[in-house]
Amino acid sequence: MxxxxxxxxxxPNDIRRFLTRIAAIAVSEAVQDGAAAAIDTxxxxxxxxxxxxxxxxxxxxRVADTIREQRRDAGRPAARWNTGIATQIGLxxxxxxxxxxxxxxLARALTAEMPHTLAQLRRGDLSExxxxxxxRETACLTADDRRLVDARLCADPTVLTGKGDSTVxxxxxxxAAELDAAAVVRRKARAARHRRVTVRPAPDVMAxxxxxxxxxxxxxxxxxxxxxxxxxxxxGAADGRTRDQIMADLLVERTTxxxxxxxxxxxxxxxxxxxxxxGGSDTAAEVPGYGPIPAAxxxxxxxxxxxxxxxxxxxxxxxxxxxxGQLTAVESVARCFPTGLARLIDLRxxxxxxxxxxxxxxxxxxxxxxxxxGPTTADNGLGLCAACNLAKxxxxxxxxxxxxxxxxxxxxxxxxxxxxxxxxxAQPRPMRHRRAG
Numbered sequence: 001m002x003x004x005x006x007x008x009x010x011x012p013n014d015i016r017r018f019l020t021r022i023a024a025i026a027v028s029e030a031v032q033d034g035a036a037a038a039i040d041t042x043x044x045x046x047x048x049x050x051x052x053x054x055x056x057x058x059x060x061x062r063v064a065d066t067i068r069e070q071r072r073d074a075g076r077p078a079a080r081w082n083t084g085i086a087t088q089i090g091l092x093x094x095x096x097x098x099x100x101x102x103x104x105x106l107a108r109a110l111t112a113e114m115p116h117t118l119a120q121l122r123r124g125d126l127s128e129x130x131x132x133x134x135x136r137e138t139a140c141l142t143a144d145d146r147r148l149v150d151a152r153l154c155a156d157p158t159v160l161t162g163k164g165d166s167t168v169x170x171x172x173x174x175x176a177a178e179l180d181a182a183a184v185v186r187r188k189a190r191a192a193r194h195r196r197v198t199v200r201p202a203p204d205v206m207a208x209x210x211x212x213x214x215x216x217x218x219x220x221x222x223x224x225x226x227x228x229x230x231x232x233x234x235x236g237a238a239d240g241r242t243r244d245q246i247m248a249d250l251l252v253e254r255t256t257x258x259x260x261x262x263x264x265x266x267x268x269x270x271x272x273x274x275x276x277x278x279g280g281s282d283t284a285a286e287v288p289g290y291g292p293i294p295a296a297x298x299x300x301x302x303x304x305x306x307x308x309x310x311x312x313x314x315x316x317x318x319x320x321x322x323x324x325g326q327l328t329a330v331e332s333v334a335r336c337f338p339t340g341l342a343r344l345i346d347l348r349x350x351x352x353x354x355x356x357x358x359x360x361x362x363x364x365x366x367x368x369x370x371x372x373x374g375p376t377t378a379d380n381g382l383g384l385c386a387a388c389n390l391a392k393x394x395x396x397x398x399x400x401x402x403x404x405x406x407x408x409x410x411x412x413x414x415x416x417x418x419x420x421x422x423x424x425x426a427q428p429r430p431m432r433h434r435r436a437g
Contacts, residue, residue: 022048047124053131054122060089060107067415071395084394087354087387088414096357097387102132109135113146116154125157130168137172140187145179205297209251225250271347271427286350286427341378348424349383353410355420359385365392367401367410382410382422 022045067088068081090100110118110131117134120126134153138146149172153159160168177184191214198210211218229246232238238246271286285298342364352359361383368374380401384392392399396415401408412420 046127050121050124050127053128054110054118056093056103057107057110057118057121060104061111063089063416064104064108074395076395080394084391084397084415087391088416088418090357091355091412091414091418091420094356096359097354097385097391098357098359101387106132106135109139109146113143114138114150114154115147116150120154120157120160123157126154126160130160130165133165133169134172137169138176140183141176141180142183145176145183148179149175205293341376341381344378345381345383348378348408348427350425351383352385352388353382353422353424354384354388354391354412355422357385357388359387362386363389365389367399379408382408 064082064085067085071081072078086101086104087097088100089095089103090097093100093103095103106128110121114135117126117131121128121131134150138149141149152175153168153171160171163171173184194212195214196212198212200208200210202208211221213221225247226243228250229243232246233243241249282295284292284294286292345364346361349361351357352361363384363386364381365384366374366376367380367382370376374380382399391397392412394415398413400411400413402411402421407423410422412422414420
């Protein structure tokens, strides 16, 4: 324990031994001592999480500065000094490159411009999320104004004691507006450039469709749907649907231009085994970009599309090994083979192949570089998001196809010498039933 009290003497193995002690001792002892002791342990562990986040912020900044200095001293162009650093941080924290960028930005802001916030984080008085909110709400300010907000809110630990997330955001935003109202206005104007529509999975074969819009437009869309739903209810045309259900139906009908849509009028891939398709298996199907869906739901969806006059169904044969479901080939109906090859990679990899990155595939790249003689084949190809493909081009990054003949395994090696392995998910295949007796 003495080693743990001296930060300069800590090693990764020391920290891992401490993690083992927490799992084996702290929890069991707290539970044995009663609920009050368990609550105290929960509080102490929360403080430990915050302190660990503070230490990570300091180390993240040091790593980034070291890599930048090495590249500068090596004569690399300034535009490449930061390439891939955020991705390395994300991998080290078992997070996506996008989250790595967030971690790096948080670390730089805390160490360079918000020392009081960092101090509270390292003491365990402020959570990493609330520190992130502080950084986010002051991002539009100059370094000097940001330090003023930092001092007013975090120099005295009691100012934020007991404050929730919304209150912390409001306090930081209010001070930012007082210090530089013009900067806040410019930030709000720039925010409209990030408007977008997203979709993410939800339980029970549902999905969340979200739209990030300027506030006035978002409220206008919602109010219009609500008004028209209330009109249908008032006129008796609701057909037993609730207001929320009607609003959801109106959104789909007005977006697609079709009433009572039962099948998507655009191309949607459904990866399903042949036995599941004809009803002989209950193995889940896969919708790229969404995830697994029950076999019965997939069959009903496809059958509805086949019977519909509004949509067309095209079946394309995919070839997977029966032993492990790894996708190996695809029947291409396109004249240009690269198009079919890219489709195969998309269906095999589903999302970006960088570990812990679930971003959509935007680029198809060679594992062994083309200029080094790497062939343009499925075995030498992988799907990556734009950010990961850019990071992979940075100094010191290498990707290698391992010699595993059964699974398409790719090894990523970072400039610091750390390696991470990636394998694609197995494709849907019939379940093997054991005979009784």
